[in-house]
Amino acid sequence: MEDEFHELTDRVRAELRSPQDLVAYERLLGLARKNTPAGREELARMLIAVERPLWAREIAAFILGCAGDKRAFETLVLLLNYREPVRCATAAHALGRLNDPRTARAAAALATNPLRTAYALHPVRLLVELRAPQSVPALIATLERLLTPHTPYWRVALACVEGLGALGDKRAVPALRAAAVHPRLAAAAAASLARLGVHEDPPAPAEDGAPAKGARGDGSGTGPAG
Structure with missing residues (x-):
């Protein structure tokens, strides 16, 4: 997923609007690099946390989906039918690797x-x-x-x-x-x-x-x- 992940993170970086956004963004990238069970737990919590920006949930869902973690399913399906085609494409890529019968x-x-x-x-x-x-x-x-x-x-x-x-x-x-x-x-x-x-x-x-x-x-x- 390396090329697709880089495209996603480059796009999201352009959406950041504050220093706080940049800190959260770097935190997500760190969790992706570590790829540990604890990191995936934190990513999964981001999917259901209130007031999380869409880009943060998109990155978290993409990482989990490509790792086969079915907790990403609902968020990825939402993004698959989103009004921005680029988000649909990202979600489709992750769903294709999720291996979820749904x-x-x-x-x-x-x-x-x-x-x-x-x-x-x-x-x-x-x-x-x-x-x-x-x-x-x-x-x-x-x-x-x-x-x-x-x-x-x-x-x-x-x-x-x-x-x-x-x-x-x-x-x-x-x-x-x-x-x-x-x-x-x-x-x-x-x-x-x-x-x-x-x-x-x-x-x-x-x-x-x-x-x-x-x-x-x-x-x-x-x-x-x-």
């Missing part, structure tokens, strides 16, 4: 929640990494919901398309065929279908992202992310 269920719930689609990119990518039983059904459901013209969440849909190809489950073929008529998804959908052993000429993409005539385009729209 992780896939939580990621699937976040990815498929239509009110949180704006923050679903990293839950989708985490589901691909985990290769859990929930991964393929959640990616299919999320992709099908986003197969509407002019969706602002096409990057989430693209992550689903690419992830379904990587997961190699043929249950994804109908959804990938439907995605192949969307201009921003067509190339990735064709590549994912090929990885699944499906080789065909996809329908010509319609203009402005609208489904071609006769193609599936029945995914429901998404509400505003809250």
Whole structure:
């Protein structure tokens, strides 16, 4: 986790606002370097202490999560669905190493929640990494919901398309065929279908992202992310 930890601590250092923040920050780094049971106990207490800044809980949860300490789970799931993508990415990295059976269920719930689609990119990518039983059904459901013209969440849909190809489950073929008529998804959908052993000429993409005539385009729209 060395590179990711350095990226996290460099980012957090820019968020410090007082000498007291710097002291707390250096204390966290010291606990990370020591990597002792007593240090992990102190980090775990930080997760539930009142009036701790978010950056302190983020560092503590990242350290514990990468160490496989399941006390970090709740904080990491909160950060996985946070409004700042950089925090989502940090949480996803730690959750991928936590080895907690609850992780896939939580990621699937976040990815498929239509009110949180704006923050679903990293839950989708985490589901691909985990290769859990929930991964393929959640990616299919999320992709099908986003197969509407002019969706602002096409990057989430693209992550689903690419992830379904990587997961190699043929249950994804109908959804990938439907995605192949969307201009921003067509190339990735064709590549994912090929990885699944499906080789065909996809329908010509319609203009402005609208489904071609006769193609599936029945995914429901998404509400505003809250």
